[in-house]
Amino acid sequence: MQEIINKDILPYINKENCMQSIFEALGKDDLLGISSRAYNRQDQELLEKHKKMIKTLTKVNLSGLLVSYLSQGWIIECLQRLKTNDYHEKALEQLKSGEKIGAFSLTEPANGSSYNSMQTTSTVDEEGRWTISGAKNYTSNGGIADYFLLATRTVPDNSISLFLLERGMDGFKIEKKNSFLGNQVAEISYLTFDCKQISDKYLLGRKGNGLFMLPMCLKFERIDLALYATLLAETILEDTIAFLSHRGSVEQRILDYQVVRHKLVDMQSKIVMMKRFVEGTMNQIMAKKECMQEILISKINATEMAQDVILQCAKLCGGYGFTEESHIISSFNDIVGLTIGGGANDVLRNALYKYIERVEKSIGGQRNNECEL
Amino acid sequence: MENTINQIMEFIKERFLTEETASKLTPDTLLLDDQIIDSSGILVLIMFVEETFNIQIDDVELVPESFNTITALANLVESKRGW
Numbered sequence: 001m002q003e004i005i006n007k008d009i010l011p012y013i014n015k016e017n018c019m020q021s022i023f024e025a026l027g028k029d030d031l032l033g034i035s036s037r038a039y040n041r042q043d044q045e046l047l048e049k050h051k052k053m054i055k056t057l058t059k060v061n062l063s064g065l066l067v068s069y070l071s072q073g074w075i076i077e078c079l080q081r082l083k084t085n086d087y088h089e090k091a092l093e094q095l096k097s098g099e100k101i102g103a104f105s106l107t108e109p110a111n112g113s114s115y116n117s118m119q120t121t122s123t124v125d126e127e128g129r130w131t132i133s134g135a136k137n138y139t140s141n142g143g144i145a146d147y148f149l150l151a152t153r154t155v156p157d158n159s160i161s162l163f164l165l166e167r168g169m170d171g172f173k174i175e176k177k178n179s180f181l182g183n184q185v186a187e188i189s190y191l192t193f194d195c196k197q198i199s200d201k202y203l204l205g206r207k208g209n210g211l212f213m214l215p216m217c218l219k220f221e222r223i224d225l226a227l228y229a230t231l232l233a234e235t236i237l238e239d240t241i242a243f244l245s246h247r248g249s250v251e252q253r254i255l256d257y258q259v260v261r262h263k264l265v266d267m268q269s270k271i272v273m274m275k276r277f278v279e280g281t282m283n284q285i286m287a288k289k290e291c292m293q294e295i296l297i298s299k300i301n302a303t304e305m306a307q308d309v310i311l312q313c314a315k316l317c318g319g320y321g322f323t324e325e326s327h328i329i330s331s332f333n334d335i336v337g338l339t340i341g342g343g344a345n346d347v348l349r350n351a352l353y354k355y356i357e358r359v360e361k362s363i364g365g366q367r368n369n370e371c372e373l
Numbered sequence: 374m375e376n377t378i379n380q381i382m383e384f385i386k387e388r389f390l391t392e393e394t395a396s397k398l399t400p401d402t403l404l405l406d407d408q409i410i411d412s413s414g415i416l417v418l419i420m421f422v423e424e425t426f427n428i429q430i431d432d433v434e435l436v437p438e439s440f441n442t443i444t445a446l447a448n449l450v451e452s453k454r455g456w
Contacts, residue, residue, distance in 0.1 A: 081432040115412065159437050205433045211405070212419075212435035215412045290420050292413055351413065361391055 001056040004029065009060055019068060019144050019187075020101065026069070027098020033076030035224060040080070042286055051279075054228055058235040061327040063334055064140075064186035066232075067341070068101070070224045071140050071186070075102035075149050078217045082162065082205035091147050091164060103145035104221075105136040105191055106214070113343060115153075115160055115211065120193060122152035122161050124207070129197040132163065132171075135190065140341070142189025143176055150193070151210050160210030163202045171195040218343065219295055223282060225342045226298035229306035229335060230274045236331055237267055240313040243320065260316065267309045274302050296352050300345045303338045310335055377426070377447040384421050385443070389414055400444045405437055415440055422446065428453040 008025035012018050026032055031053060038046035057066045072095060079092045094100040111117040120134025132152055139148070146167050154161045165172055171194040176187065205213065241264065244255040254260055278298045284291035310332045314321035321328045339345050378400050386395040389410055404410045410418060418440070419430055428450060439449045 084433065157437075206436050208436040208438070209433060211412050211437060212415055212440075213432065215416050216432075219416075288420070290417050292417065 001052050004031070004053075005056060005060055009057075009062070009065070013060075013062055018062075019065075022065070023068075023072065023098035023101055025098070027096065032069075032098055033073045033080075033096055035073050035220060036077035036080055039220070039286055042288075044286065047282060047286060051227065051231075051282075054224075055231045055235070058228070058232045061330070063330045066228055067186045067334070067338075068141050068144075070221070070228065071104055072102050073224070074217050074221050075104055075147070077220055078104075078149055078162070078204070078213060079164065081216070082209060082213060084203075084205060085201050087201045088164065088204065095147065100146035101141055101144050102147045102149065103139050103141035103189075104149045104217070105139045105142070106151045107136060107138045109135055109137045109190075113347075115151075115214065118151065118153040118160070120150070120152045122154045122163065124154070124200070125197065128200045130163070130195075130200060130203065131197055132165075132193045132195040135192045137190055138341075139189050139191055140186040142174055142191060143187025148172075148191070149204070150191075151214060154207055157208070159208035160214060161207050162204040162210040162213060164204050165193075165195070165202060169195060169198070219285070219292070221342045222295050222299040222348075223278070223285060225338050226274075226278045226295075226302035227282070229302040229338060230271060230278050232331055232335065233267075233306035233309040234271050234275070236310050236313050236328055237264070237271060239327070240264075240316055240321075243317050243326075247318075254316070263312060263316065267312060270305050270309065274298075274305050278302060293352065293355050296348045299342060300348050300352075303335060303345065306335045307332065307339060374447060374451055377450050378443055380425060381418075381422065381443050381446055381450075384425075385410070385418070388417065388421075398443075400447070401442050403441055404443070405441050418446075422450060426450050426454060 008029060008031075009022050012021040012025070015021065023032070034046055034050040034053060037043065038050055054066065057069060076092065076095050079088060079095065083089055083092055091100070095102050107113045108119055110119060120132070120136060122130055122132045124130050132150070134152070136150070148165045148167070150163045150165055152161055152163060153159075167174065173192045175190045175192070241255070244260065245253060248254045248256070277294070281291055281294040281298050284294060310328060314328045314332060317326060317328060320326050324330065382398060382400065385404070386398060390398060398409070402409060405415070419435070422428070423430060430449070430453065434449065438445060440446055
């Protein structure tokens with residue numbers, strides 16, 4: 001995997017069209033959309049390759065590369081499942097080869113990522129032509145993408161339909177409205193749509209497919225983010241240990257202080273536990289077992305654990321921990337964003353509460369009886 | 374068909390509903406519109422249906438009309454089984 005960093009990534013950092021060049025190089029080595037293929041073919045070896053790829057990318061000091069890379073994979077997955085015409089097939093090949101870059105657009109300015117209150121609408125006329133109207137916010141890869149997977153609310157029936165739009169289409173505008181501290185190369189953008197009477201070739205699958213495909217795609221997104229967060233925390237901890245082993249006074253390295261050792265042990269324990277849980281959940285997905293609860297738990301806890309570990313590492317490394325060179329504090333900026341991306345953690349906690357309700361349902365009658373006694 | 378409807382109904386009652394709400398469930402209750410099940414719950418239901426009835430539902434078949442009632446879902450199952 002180090003060869004991949006040396007060949008496909010390092011030569012292009014800080015060069016013009018950096019991300020486009022990196023994606024083309026990764027595409028040539030067939031390294032895009034790996035997880036999609038791994039889960040669909042139930043290929044454990046390919047899944048291990050996916051994990052190694054993410055671990056490798058955590059070592060590259062290019063903020064947002066991992067989010068961009070994963071984003072491409074999720075769109076490939078969605079397109080693989082819902083392609084119905086030559087336009088979709090061509091886009092899929094171009095995304096897999098890295099010739100083109102994709103962006104997934106769900107979140108809106110007024111109502112976040114809620115399906116029920118989605119305001120970007122799509123309507124179809126009698127000739128099967130679609131009109132799309134609305135705006136999307138915080139779209140990762142928005143500034144560099146060629147294809148955009150867009151979620152809309154189809155009126156009047158209120159179903160969710162997905163479209164694959166192209167940069168440059170009439171009525172489709174891309175702006176960079178926000179300056180993010182993290183995930184810089186992902187070029188997060190604000191999109192507006194006033195696309196009138198476009199061909200139905202842009203519709204992915206069938207009208208209304210979005211309601212089911214979105215949770216399915218979000219399932220892969222969330223487990224990938226959990227894995228990314230866990231492996232990034234692991235990489236930063238490894239770098240911190242390496243740094244601390246050479247720092248200190250003549251008498252004692254920083255690493256030899258008990259309080260420092262205890263902090264490192266606690267952080268490593270959290271990472272090991274999280275890694276086992278996330279990998280176990282990935283195996284459940286591979287085996288096509290129902291594991292929505294585990295996916296949500298993974299995403300929430302991995303991103304929050306990583307946030308805590310990386311900040312502790314920054315502080316342990318002193319001034320160095322806050323430099324661009326160390327990669328630590330820039331990783332912290334990236335990870336904080338991920339406690340919101342893929343579904344804000346508190347929203348996911350609301351979704352998890354239904355499992356508490358099931359516990360309440362199963363024990364409620366029994367406890368009432370005990371009270372009566 | 375009746376057997377299929379009953380199996381699906383029992384699963385939904387057991388998995389998603391309390392005793393009070395389960396008593397109101399019918400084959401024609403609007404599962405999505407009445408928010409009996411959310412979109413994540415539908416994925417769970419799809420997995421149950423595929424495993425129980427040994428069928429494969431294509432992604433493009435995942436549209437609200439196929440899932441909004443137990444009757445609609447049972448029809449989909451029967452059509453996949455060739456019945």
